[in-house]
Amino acid sequence: MFDLLKTDSKTRARLGRMTTTHGVVETPVFMPVGTQGSVKALDPRELEEVGTQIILGNTYHLFIRPGLDIINEAGGLHSFINWPKPILTDSGGFQVFSLAKIRKIRPHGVEFRSHLDGSLLFLGPREAMEIQRMLGSDIAMVFDDCPPHTATAKEVRSAVERTIRWAEECREQPRAKRQMIFGIVQGGSHPVLREECARAIVGLEFDGYAIGGVSVGEPEPEMFKAVEYTVPFLPENQPRYAMGLGTPAQIMELIARGVDMFDCVLPTRVARNGTAFTRKGTISIKGGAFKRDWSPIEEGCTCYACRHFTRAYLRHLLNVNEILGLRMLSVHNSHLFASVVADARTHLMAGTFADYHREFIAGYVPTRRVLAARAQSSAT
Amino acid sequence: MFDLLKTDSKTRARLGRMTTTHGVVETPVFMPVGTQGSVKALDPRELEEVGTQIILGNTYHLFIRPGLDIINEAGGLHSFINWPKPILTDSGGFQVFSLAKIRKIRPHGVEFRSHLDGSLLFLGPREAMEIQRMLGSDIAMVFDDCPPHTATAKEVRSAVERTIRWAEECREQPRAKRQMIFGIVQGGSHPVLREECARAIVGLEFDGYAIGGVSVGEPEPEMFKAVEYTVPFLPENQPRYAMGLGTPAQIMELIARGVDMFDCVLPTRVARNGTAFTRKGTISIKGGAFKRDWSPIEEGCTCYACRHFTRAYLRHLLNVNEILGLRMLSVHNSHLFASVVADARTHLMAGTFADYHREFIAGYVPTRRVLAARAQSSAT
Numbered sequence: 001m002f003d004l005l006k007t008d009s010k011t012r013a014r015l016g017r018m019t020t021t022h023g024v025v026e027t028p029v030f031m032p033v034g035t036q037g038s039v040k041a042l043d044p045r046e047l048e049e050v051g052t053q054i055i056l057g058n059t060y061h062l063f064i065r066p067g068l069d070i071i072n073e074a075g076g077l078h079s080f081i082n083w084p085k086p087i088l089t090d091s092g093g094f095q096v097f098s099l100a101k102i103r104k105i106r107p108h109g110v111e112f113r114s115h116l117d118g119s120l121l122f123l124g125p126r127e128a129m130e131i132q133r134m135l136g137s138d139i140a141m142v143f144d145d146c147p148p149h150t151a152t153a154k155e156v157r158s159a160v161e162r163t164i165r166w167a168e169e170c171r172e173q174p175r176a177k178r179q180m181i182f183g184i185v186q187g188g189s190h191p192v193l194r195e196e197c198a199r200a201i202v203g204l205e206f207d208g209y210a211i212g213g214v215s216v217g218e219p220e221p222e223m224f225k226a227v228e229y230t231v232p233f234l235p236e237n238q239p240r241y242a243m244g245l246g247t248p249a250q251i252m253e254l255i256a257r258g259v260d261m262f263d264c265v266l267p268t269r270v271a272r273n274g275t276a277f278t279r280k281g282t283i284s285i286k287g288g289a290f291k292r293d294w295s296p297i298e299e300g301c302t303c304y305a306c307r308h309f310t311r312a313y314l315r316h317l318l319n320v321n322e323i324l325g326l327r328m329l330s331v332h333n334s335h336l337f338a339s340v341v342a343d344a345r346t347h348l349m350a351g352t353f354a355d356y357h358r359e360f361i362a363g364y365v366p367t368r369r370v371l372a373a374r375a376q377s378s379a380t
Numbered sequence: 381m382f383d384l385l386k387t388d389s390k391t392r393a394r395l396g397r398m399t400t401t402h403g404v405v406e407t408p409v410f411m412p413v414g415t416q417g418s419v420k421a422l423d424p425r426e427l428e429e430v431g432t433q434i435i436l437g438n439t440y441h442l443f444i445r446p447g448l449d450i451i452n453e454a455g456g457l458h459s460f461i462n463w464p465k466p467i468l469t470d471s472g473g474f475q476v477f478s479l480a481k482i483r484k485i486r487p488h489g490v491e492f493r494s495h496l497d498g499s500l501l502f503l504g505p506r507e508a509m510e511i512q513r514m515l516g517s518d519i520a521m522v523f524d525d526c527p528p529h530t531a532t533a534k535e536v537r538s539a540v541e542r543t544i545r546w547a548e549e550c551r552e553q554p555r556a557k558r559q560m561i562f563g564i565v566q567g568g569s570h571p572v573l574r575e576e577c578a579r580a581i582v583g584l585e586f587d588g589y590a591i592g593g594v595s596v597g598e599p600e601p602e603m604f605k606a607v608e609y610t611v612p613f614l615p616e617n618q619p620r621y622a623m624g625l626g627t628p629a630q631i632m633e634l635i636a637r638g639v640d641m642f643d644c645v646l647p648t649r650v651a652r653n654g655t656a657f658t659r660k661g662t663i664s665i666k667g668g669a670f671k672r673d674w675s676p677i678e679e680g681c682t683c684y685a686c687r688h689f690t691r692a693y694l695r696h697l698l699n700v701n702e703i704l705g706l707r708m709l710s711v712h713n714s715h716l717f718a719s720v721v722a723d724a725r726t727h728l729m730a731g732t733f734a735d736y737h738r739e740f741i742a743g744y745v746p747t748r749r750v751l752a753a754r755a756q757s758s759a760t
Contacts, residue, residue: 036696036697036700036702037693037696037697037702038697038702038703038704038705040702040703040704041703041704041707042704043684043688043704043707043708044688045684061700065696065699065700066671066692066695066696066699070671070672070692070696073672073674074674074690074692074693080690080692080693081693082688082689082693291446291450292450292453294453294454304423304425308423308424308462309462310454310460312446312450312454312460313417313454313460313461313462315446316416316417316445316446316450317416317417317418319445319446320416320441320445322416322417322418322420323418323420323421323703323706323707324418324420324421324422324423325418326703327421327423327703327707328423
């Protein structure tokens, strides 16, 4: 199901191809997030136009609304949302641990209250796999215990143990026809726990492996460590997925560290606040500086927004709360993320990835928050 | 600039063609409203796909934000918003009288405070025409005095007198190259005032004539009366425009009464509340009845929303506040309005308009509010 086509000679970056029920996915790949059955503000045509190969759906959210009976009656998630290409579904673990209230961790799952109406619900390995089977995603994720980055070493250890036990249970559940299943490695930024968890999960023989417990509020240097502590223990010939990451520069760094798959809400979330991603960093289009700026969001960009509209017009739309403004930034940002990884694939093929990577990082201005975390890290 | 191609033998309906700087407009025509430089939630491609021939822009809103200097520097409104087809701009009169606060009516215009930041502004015939000249619309509207439907006969009379005086003043102002100018007839539902105003305005020789003072909160029967009292005094060989109207059934009735042009925020406004227009009336897609409804919004509709999505999916999107839900209803509703008038043109051409009109009205279920007003009217 995964062909490793090439490994970069100067970095750990890889070029791959994953074959799913709904088509081929070229890796490295960025997956836009369709939390509630829609990649926010975009329609399927726009998603395809920006170069989307695969999207992510959220088990937890879809389980709560519209509910499984509806999606099942529609013939699965692809049919319900009318997306013909591959879908990866998460297991709901992340949301249960971050979003839901008053939870009790039981041996076979988590008792929690819906963040919406407070109703008592239960999600564990069996339930998560059954839901994903009914959703009919191309790739299902195991149900894991994802602790916050503030968790103690002891808490992270018990999360690792639970994650391994639950992964075994997930492995045994029935799946949809040709549905792949990925294991998840937890372990925070503890090298020993990462190795231990990775070895155990890999021992269960999944179709791919995710690095979880990142994008949980940790500073960037810790995130990189978590990935670096995990990757060496993952098999070469299977896809590797860093969950919930990241900025274009972080994705580029992670590709160089041997990661193949990414998902993140950033491109569409920041668009709704008026922020555009470019190859040089982010810009807040609402700013007064763009009042009379007749250039596109990003010079040379071929997305619909950049081919049709100026920064000055988009700034106006955002300032008067016109939906077209956030729509166009969502289009541009999603196109940018897809393009950055598409360019990575092209350079991997051409053997020029290391240069592309170096130049990209040199040209990209990180946010102040990222810079502060880096300074903090190098000082300690 | 306007060719009257055909007049229906059984009704007053007309088939026409208007030639503007930015292209030909076939009438009867429905004009989507781009209040702040964007037809809410739609992009130009979608607007063209639903069959839009011409859109409306609001002088008052664009004057306040982003301001004229910006639009002027962009090269006019078409260029600023990247809409290549015709644009009609209103004069701002309606908004000044309905939206703005603490206003003083002066001989040459209205002093008012911005509804946004309270800043003191002035708009009159000179200003409105100068703004529309700079916006570069294909059709400019005169600056009129538009009283609410609760105005006394005396108030309506003075509004008529002011409207005529201001129309004269507008007529004298410079305009953009080949920019048309339409006069506006006021007079409430008073036959004498409507006739008096119509005769005076027509005497000033405009390129077209609008019926104003409708869609100002009056019940439907009064609206029809206002139109019926005005149309007989408008020249046959020029376009007639009923401002701010209406539902599909009202538009059909007004076409049958000899009106050629319409604009209304309804299709996009109600879409944002989850309401879809169909040829049989409106439906609230959020309703529980559509939870498992796997049919499109309207059977047989060829819009993007109906070709791609079910009512059940759109209901889910609307209920979880996903932007795609209101976007798709905006697409469908705008397509429906464009299709209803396009079909009217086809039937006018074929000589079957009277049947189309009768069947359309028979099949269309008006809202309770409209029905109540009709019952009230026939009882008195």
